[in-house]
Amino acid sequence: MDRVSLSVGSGGKLMRDFVKEVIVETLGNPYLEQFGDSAHVNLSGDLCFTTDSFVVRPIFFPGGDIGKLAVSGTINDLVVAGARPLFLSLSLIIEEGFFVHDLKNILSSVRATSSSADVLVVTGDTKVVPKGDADQLYINTAGIGQKLVEPGNIREGDVLIVTDCVGDHSVAIMVARGEFDFWGDVQSDCRPLHSLLPLWDMGVKWMRDITRGGLATVLCELAEEKHIPVEVWERDVPFSPAVNALAEILGIDSFYLASEGSAVLVAPQDKTDEIIAFLHGIPEGRHASVIGRIGGKGKPGEVVLETASGGLRYLEPLTGELLPRIC
Amino acid sequence: MEFSLLRQKKSVELLLQKVDSLLESIGREVRIMEVCGTHTMTAYRSGLGHVLRKKGVRLISGPGCPVCITPEGVLLAAAKVVEEMENTILVSFGDMLRVPVDGKSLLTLVPAQNSSVKVIYAPEEALKTAELNPDRRVVFLATGFETTIPSIAWVVLEAQRKNMKNLFFITSLRLVPPPLRAILCSGDVNLDGFIYPGHVSVIIGSRPYEFIPEEFGVPGAVAGFEPVDLLLGVISVLQQICAGEAKVDIVYTRAVQPEGNPAARKIMDTAFECADAEWRGFGVIPRSGLVLRNKVLDASREFGLELSSRKAHEACRCGDVVKGSIEPEECPLFARTCAPESPQGPCMVSVEGSCLIHYKYGSVRWTGSA
Amino acid sequence: MCLAVPLKLVEIEGYEGIVEMGGIKRRVNLSLVENPQRGDFVLVHAGFAIAVINREEAEKTLSLIREMEQHS
Numbered sequence: 001m002d003r004v005s006l007s008v009g010s011g012g013k014l015m016r017d018f019v020k021e022v023i024v025e026t027l028g029n030p031y032l033e034q035f036g037d038s039a040h041v042n043l044s045g046d047l048c049f050t051t052d053s054f055v056v057r058p059i060f061f062p063g064g065d066i067g068k069l070a071v072s073g074t075i076n077d078l079v080v081a082g083a084r085p086l087f088l089s090l091s092l093i094i095e096e097g098f099f100v101h102d103l104k105n106i107l108s109s110v111r112a113t114s115s116s117a118d119v120l121v122v123t124g125d126t127k128v129v130p131k132g133d134a135d136q137l138y139i140n141t142a143g144i145g146q147k148l149v150e151p152g153n154i155r156e157g158d159v160l161i162v163t164d165c166v167g168d169h170s171v172a173i174m175v176a177r178g179e180f181d182f183w184g185d186v187q188s189d190c191r192p193l194h195s196l197l198p199l200w201d202m203g204v205k206w207m208r209d210i211t212r213g214g215l216a217t218v219l220c221e222l223a224e225e226k227h228i229p230v231e232v233w234e235r236d237v238p239f240s241p242a243v244n245a246l247a248e249i250l251g252i253d254s255f256y257l258a259s260e261g262s263a264v265l266v267a268p269q270d271k272t273d274e275i276i277a278f279l280h281g282i283p284e285g286r287h288a289s290v291i292g293r294i295g296g297k298g299k300p301g302e303v304v305l306e307t308a309s310g311g312l313r314y315l316e317p318l319t320g321e322l323l324p325r326i327c
Numbered sequence: 328m329e330f331s332l333l334r335q336k337k338s339v340e341l342l343l344q345k346v347d348s349l350l351e352s353i354g355r356e357v358r359i360m361e362v363c364g365t366h367t368m369t370a371y372r373s374g375l376g377h378v379l380r381k382k383g384v385r386l387i388s389g390p391g392c393p394v395c396i397t398p399e400g401v402l403l404a405a406a407k408v409v410e411e412m413e414n415t416i417l418v419s420f421g422d423m424l425r426v427p428v429d430g431k432s433l434l435t436l437v438p439a440q441n442s443s444v445k446v447i448y449a450p451e452e453a454l455k456t457a458e459l460n461p462d463r464r465v466v467f468l469a470t471g472f473e474t475t476i477p478s479i480a481w482v483v484l485e486a487q488r489k490n491m492k493n494l495f496f497i498t499s500l501r502l503v504p505p506p507l508r509a510i511l512c513s514g515d516v517n518l519d520g521f522i523y524p525g526h527v528s529v530i531i532g533s534r535p536y537e538f539i540p541e542e543f544g545v546p547g548a549v550a551g552f553e554p555v556d557l558l559l560g561v562i563s564v565l566q567q568i569c570a571g572e573a574k575v576d577i578v579y580t581r582a583v584q585p586e587g588n589p590a591a592r593k594i595m596d597t598a599f600e601c602a603d604a605e606w607r608g609f610g611v612i613p614r615s616g617l618v619l620r621n622k623v624l625d626a627s628r629e630f631g632l633e634l635s636s637r638k639a640h641e642a643c644r645c646g647d648v649v650k651g652s653i654e655p656e657e658c659p660l661f662a663r664t665c666a667p668e669s670p671q672g673p674c675m676v677s678v679e680g681s682c683l684i685h686y687k688y689g690s691v692r693w694t695g696s697a
Numbered sequence: 698m699c700l701a702v703p704l705k706l707v708e709i710e711g712y713e714g715i716v717e718m719g720g721i722k723r724r725v726n727l728s729l730v731e732n733p734q735r736g737d738f739v740l741v742h743a744g745f746a747i748a749v750i751n752r753e754e755a756e757k758t759l760s761l762i763r764e765m766e767q768h769s
Contacts, residue, residue, distance in 0.1 A: 171721075175721070180447070180448035180449070180452075180723075181448075181449070181452070181723055181724060181744075182721055182722065182723050183721075183722050183723070184717075184719075184720045184721040184722050185720050186720060186721065235336070240719070241718075241719030241720055242719045242720045242721050243719075244719055245718035245719030245720070245721040246719075246721050248702050248718070249702050249704070249718065249721070249723070249741070250448060251700045253372075305374075306374075307372065307373045307374045308334055308335060308336065308373075309334050309335065309336055309338075309339040309373045309374070309375065309554040309555075310336040310339050310340060310374070310378075311339075311373045311374015311375050311376075311377060311378050311554075312374040312377065313371060313372060313373075313374045313377075314687060316687060319667070320425065321434070323421025323422075323424065323425065323446055324420070324421045324446065324448045325420070325421055325422050325700055326420045326421075326422060326448070326471065326475060326699065326700055326742065326743045327364055327365060327392065327393060327394065327420075327422050327677075327699060327700055328703075328738065328750075328752070328755055328756075328759070329759055330703060332759055332762050332763070333758075333759075333762070337766060338762045338765070338766070341762075341765045341766065341769055342765075363699070365699055365700055420743075448743065448744060449726075449743045449744025449745070450743055450744065450745075451726060451744050451745075452744075471699075472699060474699035474701065474742055474747065475699060475742065475743055477729050477745070477747070478726070478729070478742070478743050478744065478745040478747075481726065481728055481729070481745070524699065526699035526700075526701045526740070526742060526747065527699060529701070529740060529747050529748045530747065552700075555758075555762060559758075578758075580751065580754035580757070580758070581750050581751050581752075581754040581755035581758060582703075582740050582748045582750060582751070583748075588729065588730070588747065588748060590729060590730070590731055591729040591730075591747060594728070594729065
């Protein structure tokens with residue numbers, strides 16, 4: 001069988017064989033091999049529980065694929081909530097006719113990504129829908145993690161740190177789609193951020209991955225939720241040359257471009273050096289930088305940007321789509 | 328080349344010191360119109376607009392924003408194409424597709440059977456779309472000033488040369504110098520100088536503005552779009568004021584020549600001819616627009632679209648804002664019934680519209696100090 | 698009103714070329730500029746080169762800034 005057929009989704013032996021040979025074999029772990037209706041896991045204490053759905057076009061892109069994206073995204077939601085990710089669920093909605101070898105490749109990256117973070121996919125489901133009813137492959141996940149810390153109180157003078165460059169995922173996807181005819185060697189930063197977990201022991205008070213809506217939107221949520229003023233220094237925000245280039249050419253504000261492997265955090269000022277040194281020592285934190293602080297010139301709930309040329313402006317949450325401008 | 332030097336804080340600070348010393352010898356507030364919306368964007372994105380205002384240089388946004396001045400009738404005609412014509416793809420620039428008309432925008436309305444809307448970055452994509460979809464009609468909502476018009480003209484001439492039967496144009500093309508004359512003649516603006524649009528001037532050169540110092544005695548400079556470029560423009564205007572002279576200075580010499588780009592203008596003249604044109608907020612300005620020479624490509628003729636003008640909200644004073652005779656805050660609707668979520672006039676629509684910029688970054692909300 | 702960015706012209710083929718910035722490339726239409734050379738910076742607006750950046754003039758502006766910085 002080289003393509004997924006509708007009959008695979010109809011239950012019965014064909015489906016069981018497919019799940020066994022394609023999915024379980026690729027993901028391979030003792031929980032899945034039991035073929036139970038639900039996974040039995042042994043946990044206690046404070047837990048975090050998250051779910052997410054993944055729809056991306058193209059499903060293979062430079063730096064990753066929908067499988068890596070799904071596992072990373074779920075892991076990262078737990079990490080930034082202060083939890084050690086442990087178990088995942090994985091549901092596939094497959095369009096009839098999808099190539100089996102593509103599916104195997106995607107599941108291999110699910111396995112590679114989850115095992116790199118010591119996380120197990122313990123349960124899952126597969127549905128096949130008629131051609132045209134879905135776009136190739138959708139993935140839904142849930143994740144369970146052990147809560148490690150209760151985040152501390154944010155106060156004026158705390159520093160804002162981004163763990164790495166911002167916006168690479170958006171740009172890689174735009175280029176991979178061939179949108180507006182750009183091309184170039186640009187990789188998505190899609191990756192699991194479990195290596196950031198030790199930061200919680202260094203006094204980090206708040207963390208968020210910089211996904212849809214970009215840095216601006218995430219910081220606006222911080223300012224609004226905690227009712228605090230936030231100040232950001234444009235000069236210190238790390239953007240890769242490709243992100244800067246595409247943003248400039250298309251007239252898009254790079255503060256709204258998404259990452260899938262970078263986070264922003266709040267920490268006490270006296271921990272800055274320790275945190276930055278730690279981040280610079282791991283691959284996920286090579287371009288870590290202090291980009292601002294809590295307080296400054298705005299009112300509570302506002303994010304004020306000190307621009308590279310020394311002026312001030314507000315950052316607002318993303319509204320609408322990011323479209324290229326000619327003006 | 329180290330273009331980054333043109334936006335760094337140190338360079339900006341040094342030029343601002345120069346602005347300070349010039350302002351000291353002038354001894355009063357100076358009002359400068361930046362004609363181009365992209366300059367408005369530079370001023371506000373960099374925060375320089377606010378800094379300059381506090382020093383005593385008031386930047387007034389002029390009519391150089393296509394989203395702001397494109398008549399509503401044009402957008403309604405484009406909406407009609409999308410909603411009522413089957414088998415049709417409307418293509419346009421991102422800027423235009425976002426503009427709300429009757430509570431919707433071209434991006435949010437429901438297209439007719441087998442029709443769609445496509446955002447393009449380059450006019451050439453219109454041509455490509457038409458070639459890839461021979462069994463569908465492609466309508467290009469083509470807007471812009473002299474910077475964009477030659478590229479659109481190239482596409483028009485290519486469509487003609489290839490004898491394409493499925494590519495049509497709704498055009499709203501405008502020229503920059505005529506509204507400047509209109510503003511100066513209307514007499515209700517009090518301006519000390521102009522920052523002329525750098526990229527329009529790449530095409531038309533600096534000569535079409537000569538009438539401004541000659542007939543009206545108003546100084547001006549053609550400037551680029553980096554923060555340093557903008558400040559060099561402001562400094563040139565201030566220097567002219569100090570010296571008691573008025574000319575058209577070019578501070579964007581790396582891109583602009585006095586004679587402009589004759590090759591681009593030739594292509595533009597081959598595809599289009601001059602006509603009277605409506606500007607949202609201004610009304611009709613004589614010989615301020617360009618229309619297709621080849622009427623066969625004209626979508627409004629081909630499909631009987633009426634580009635009727637329609638009056639904006641009665642109390643809306645976008646017209647005066649665009650002319651620079653009032654500040655957005657002086658409009659009775661500003662930040663009351665007119666806000667980014669519910670724009671009543673075009674200046675609240677465009678990302679470079681004066682009202683939107685004042686609303687977002689402007690003095691109303693701003694309490695801190697730079 | 699018009700966003701245009703200086704991009705390096707890395708290839709020319711007839712009326713088309715390829716421009717590059719930060720590893721991102723795009724085809725550019727060169728019909729509107731006279732005699733562009735490989736290695737030139739061209740000012741790109743909506744996929745068209747509308748001017749070739751004059752290096753000497755650019756250098757003048759940049760050295761003006763550098764000089765100011767030295768004297769401050």
